[in-house]
Amino acid sequence: MSREMHLTALVYSTGLHPDSWRLPNSHINEIGSIDFQIKMAQLAERGKLDAFFLGDGQYISEEATGQISYYFEPLTALAAVSRETKYIGLVATISSSFYEPYLAARMLSSLNQMAQGRIGANIVTSQFDVEAQNFSMDKLPSLEERYNRADEFITVMKKLWCSFKTSAIVNDKETGIGLDSNQIKAIKHTGTHFQVNGAMNIPTSEYGRPMLFQAGTSIPGREIAARHVEGVFSIAWNMRDAKNFRKDMQLRAKKEERTTPLVLPGLTVYVDETYEKACALKQELDQFVSIENRKKRLSKAIGIDVANWEMDERVPNLQPYEEVQQKVVKSVYSAVKNAVETEELTLRQLLERFSTWVGHKTIVGTPEMVADQMIQWFEEGACDGFTLMPPTYPDLFEKFIDLVIPVLQARGVFRKDYQHATLKGHLGCCEREVKVKSR
Numbered sequence: 001m002s003r004e005m006h007l008t009a010l011v012y013s014t015g016l017h018p019d020s021w022r023l024p025n026s027h028i029n030e031i032g033s034i035d036f037q038i039k040m041a042q043l044a045e046r047g048k049l050d051a052f053f054l055g056d057g058q059y060i061s062e063e064a065t066g067q068i069s070y071y072f073e074p075l076t077a078l079a080a081v082s083r084e085t086k087y088i089g090l091v092a093t094i095s096s097s098f099y100e101p102y103l104a105a106r107m108l109s110s111l112n113q114m115a116q117g118r119i120g121a122n123i124v125t126s127q128f129d130v131e132a133q134n135f136s137m138d139k140l141p142s143l144e145e146r147y148n149r150a151d152e153f154i155t156v157m158k159k160l161w162c163s164f165k166t167s168a169i170v171n172d173k174e175t176g177i178g179l180d181s182n183q184i185k186a187i188k189h190t191g192t193h194f195q196v197n198g199a200m201n202i203p204t205s206e207y208g209r210p211m212l213f214q215a216g217t218s219i220p221g222r223e224i225a226a227r228h229v230e231g232v233f234s235i236a237w238n239m240r241d242a243k244n245f246r247k248d249m250q251l252r253a254k255k256e257e258r259t260t261p262l263v264l265p266g267l268t269v270y271v272d273e274t275y276e277k278a279c280a281l282k283q284e285l286d287q288f289v290s291i292e293n294r295k296k297r298l299s300k301a302i303g304i305d306v307a308n309w310e311m312d313e314r315v316p317n318l319q320p321y322e323e324v325q326q327k328v329v330k331s332v333y334s335a336v337k338n339a340v341e342t343e344e345l346t347l348r349q350l351l352e353r354f355s356t357w358v359g360h361k362t363i364v365g366t367p368e369m370v371a372d373q374m375i376q377w378f379e380e381g382a383c384d385g386f387t388l389m390p391p392t393y394p395d396l397f398e399k400f401i402d403l404v405i406p407v408l409q410a411r412g413v414f415r416k417d418y419q420h421a422t423l424k425g426h427l428g429c430c431e432r433e434v435k436v437k438s439r
Contacts, residue, residue, distance in 0.1 A: 005378050005413045006231075006262055006385030006427065008051040008091070009044045011037065015392035016268055016360075018297075019288035027393065031071050038084045040393055047401035048415050050426040051089030051120060053213075053233075053387065054078065058098060058131040075107050082115035089423030091120035091213060097146050098126065098135045101156035102196050108210045109161065109202050117207030117422035122233065123214055123224070125150050127329050143330065147220035149193045154212065154228045156196050159187040161209040163199035211423045214261075216331040217245055226252035230429050231262040233387045235331050237339045237353070237361055242382035262427060265377075266360030267386040271370050271399050278364050285391055294351040302336055303328045311348045315340045335360075360389055370400075371407040378413060 014020045014028050021028040030036040041052040054074040061070065074092035082090055092111075094104050104121070112119035125146035126132070129139040140146065168183035189196045214225040215233040225232045226249060236242035246263045253260040272278040291311075299305050302318060303326030309315070318337040321330055339345060339353070353362070363370050377383050390397035408414035420426055 004415055004428075005374070005408065006264060007047075007049045007388060007414065008053050008089075008231075008233075008264060008385075009040075009049055009388040009390070009397065010053045010055055010233075010266070011040050011393060012055050012389075013393075015396065016389040017285045017391035019285060020392040022288050023284070023392065025395070034072065034077060034080045037072065037077050038081050040397065041081045041085050041088055041090070043394060043398060043401055045085050045088035047405045048418060049088060049388075050385075051091045051423060052081070052085075053091040053120075053122065054093060055122075056093035056095075057128075058095060058126065058134055059128065075111055078119070079111055079114060082111065082118065085118075087118075087418045087421055087426075089118050089120055089211070089426055090115055091122055091211075091423075093122045093124055093215075095124050095126045095131075096150040096153035097132070097140065099153070101153050101194055102160060102200065104153075105157040105160040106200055106202055108157075109200065109204060112207055112210045113202075113205050117205075117424060120211035120213055120230075120423050123150060123154060123212060123229070124216075125221075129327075143218065143220060147218075147224060150224055151227065152191045152193050154224070156187070156189050156191070156194050158209065158228075159189060160196070160200040161204045163187050164201070164203045166203040166205050169203060207422060208424060211427060211429075217334060218330050221331075222249060222252055225249065225261050226256050226258065229261050230427055231264055234263055234265045234383075235335045235360055236265040236382070237335055238342065239377055239380065239382045240342060241335070241338050242361075242377060243380070246381065246383060259429070262384040264385050264387045265383050266389045267374070268360055268362045268389045268391055269370055269400050269404065270362075270364040270391060270396065271367055271403055273366065273403070275365050275369065278366065281396065282364055282391075291351065298336075298351060301328060301332050303333070306347065309347045311351075312346050315345055315347055315350055317341050367403040367407045370404050371411065374404075374408070375411060375413055 010016070013031060014026050020026060027036060044052045054077060055070070056074050057070045078090045078092050108119060108121055126140060132138070132140045141149070163186065164184050168180045170177050170180050184199050186198045187196060211231070212229040213231045213233060214221055214229045217234050232249065234242070234245055236245060242265055249263055250260045270278045270282045272281060295306050299307070303324045318333070318340060321333050324333065336350070340350065363373050374386065378385065388397070388400065390400060405414065409416050418426070
């Protein structure tokens with residue numbers, strides 16, 4: 001079988017455009033209804049996507065997204081979603097900076113059995129001090145320390161998932177033997193961040209462990225991804241950045257003696273039957289975002305006040321991330337820096353990118369135009385597929401499912417039906433063996 005594209009969808013508020021909630025027909029009043037999340041997951045399943053992915057944050061973000069960017073805790077929400085879907089993979093965001101590995105491994109394993117092998121975890125290290133302050137910290141540890149903790153966090157979870165298999169459950173009523181203790185191994189882990197002695201008290205079933213993902217493009221994040229995960233949610237504005245990232249991941253995975261994780265850059269799509277209609281959809285949303293607000297968002301993202309920059313002059317090259325005085329998100333800063341340097345953008349052009357989610361590729365056009373660009377990236381080795389980040393839910397997500405998916409299917413790059421019932425199967429990694437290394 002020829003190589004097929006992998007597609008996941010990130011659900012966030014009413015859409016990835018920060019002002020999607022302000023549309024007259026927005027579903028902002030449904031954000032607190034689990035039925036809304038279920039509807040989005042069922043829509044993703046109708047499109048035969050690999051997975052439905054819930055982002056998460058540990059704070060009230062107030063990022064102009066209807067003021068509540070995150071609502072339900074992801075694992076709780078996906079427990080409900082799993083009962084109303086059959087095939088779609090379900091991915092929850094887990095912060096290694098705040099969770100304990102025993103607790104996270106146990107919750108994920110429970111949910112994976114409930115969902116019959118459809119669960120994944122997107123491991124993040126969190127970004128803001130305001131989150132840390134909800135977990136008895138004054139501020140987040142350094143990036144290096146957070147990723148060292150994440151490395152150990154994942155290692156411990158993997159050990160726990162190997163510590164107790166369902167084959168150890170005997171339940172012999174005649175002999176009175178319930179468990180075969182020879183098949184249950186305490187992990188006896190003592191590390192820098194965690195001390196975990198016993199085996200996990202829920203067995204890992206025949207479905208195996210949950211699939212793992214990592215979001216971001218920082219060097220420590222790449223090292224974690226190469227060592228541990230099955231997929232990477234990356235940021236790439238252009239094909240050159242995407243190709244460089246995927247090549248780097250291939251080299252890092254080779255050093256770890258692992259199959260390269262799937263690289264799935266974020267993609268925002270405005271699609272309709274004609275190009276003019278697609279542009280109108282974008283303009284309808286962009287009308288809510290003033291130039292002043294875009295400048296504020298850009299200033300926050302790069303740690304530099306751009307209020308007095310000339311709109312039609314080329315944006316100057318940005319300093320290395322390590323020299324930025326104000327705390328900013330490294331993956332976003334790097335995406336802006338690379339775009340400014342390689343595309344020689346004016347401030348007006350750069351602000352245009354800020355009408356949607358910062359740093360991710362955006363396509364505006366007909367179904368054929370959208371499919372053309374997606375297939376070009378895919379066939380030229382820039383990615384293994386995409387993480388869909390629709391500007392609005394459910395409207396533009398549904399347009400993508402109904403208009404673009406059939407084109408991808410007709411061109412033979414995306415499945416017409418599910419061939420597997422597990423996330424592991426959707427990702428094409430049924431035969432992958434992930435090694436747990438002592439670190």
